[in-house]
Amino acid sequence: MNRTSVLRLALSALALLTGCVTTAGSGEPEPHFSSLYADYLSNCRQCHAPGAVGATNTTEKSLDFSTQATAYASLSGNASGLSGNQQSCNSVPFLTKGNPGTSLVLAVLDAPTRSAFDLTTTPGCDTNAISDMTIKVGKAPSAAFITALKTWIQNGAAND
Ligand code: HEC
Numbered sequence: 001m002n003r004t005s006v007l008r009l010a011l012s013a014l015a016l017l018t019g020c021v022t023t024a025g026s027g028e029p030e031p032h033f034s035s036l037y038a039d040y041l042s043n044c045r046q047c048h049a050p051g052a053v054g055a056t057n058t059t060e061k062s063l064d065f066s067t068q069a070t071a072y073a074s075l076s077g078n079a080s081g082l083s084g085n086q087q088s089c090n091s092v093p094f095l096t097k098g099n100p101g102t103s104l105v106l107a108v109l110d111a112p113t114r115s116a117f118d119l120t121t122t123p124g125c126d127t128n129a130i131s132d133m134t135i136k137v138g139k140a141p142s143a144a145f146i147t148a149l150k151t152w153i154q155n156g157a158a159n160d
Contacts, residue, residue: 028144031151032160037068040145043137044071048154054136058083063094072159075105088124100153108133110146 029039045065046117047054060097061081064070075094082090090105100113107130114127134140141149152158 029142029148029149030156033072033152033158034068034143034160035072036149036152038147039117040137040141041071042068043139045132047136054080058086060086075157086129088126088129092119092122092125095153095157097157099156103153104130106146106149106153109125109141109149134151 023090029035042065042126044063046052047056047059048063049055049066049070050064052059059081060079061075062074062079064074075092079089079092079094092104094103096106101115101116102104102119104117104125107117108130111132114132117130119125
């Protein structure tokens with residue numbers, strides 16, 4: 001084996017090693033807010049953030065996905081500023097800790113949750129009034145992300 005092939009071997013071993021490290025670091029989303037934000041929810045800031053380029057008159061007004069901290073804080077509030085077809089979802093909470101089925105943030109990302117959405121206080125906020133935000137993002141979340149988001153809400157939706 002000459003020096004070039006030894007070097008090549010060393011380099012491919014290094015590539016393999018770093019490959020493993022990278023995979024471990026950016027693995028499947030976990031039911032923790034930091035992981036959910038890094039994996040998918042950070043995409044929402046294209047529109048839901050002060051001065052966002054994608055924001056329009058009709059964009060929901062209170063969500064702010066600028067950072068993990070603002071995202072978590074604003075998710076503890078209620079929908080506001082919705083107009084037209086979506087206005088019956090105004091005042092609906094984004095999150096119901098412990099209950100994924102009544103959490104608007106899950107309903108905008110998961111079709112089965114959207115279809116079953118049924119709040120006695122705001123019956124008009126149903127599948128026709130809840131928009132599919134995966135279309136707005138332009139990229140669907142992974143099944144693992146949806147599972148992790150459900151588990152996180154079920155576990156009490158901590159800022160973890
Ligand atoms: C391209 C811009 C855009 C992106 C990206 C976007 N949204 Fe929205 N969002 C809107 C607009 C506009 C509305 C108002 C409803 C409508 O027009 O469909 C809205 C409404 C909402 C609502 C209110 C629900 C309802 O009744 O429709 C929630 C909750 C929401 N967005 C969450 C999110 C989340 C979570 C993400 C990221 C996964 C996201 N949005 C990404 C533009 C966007």
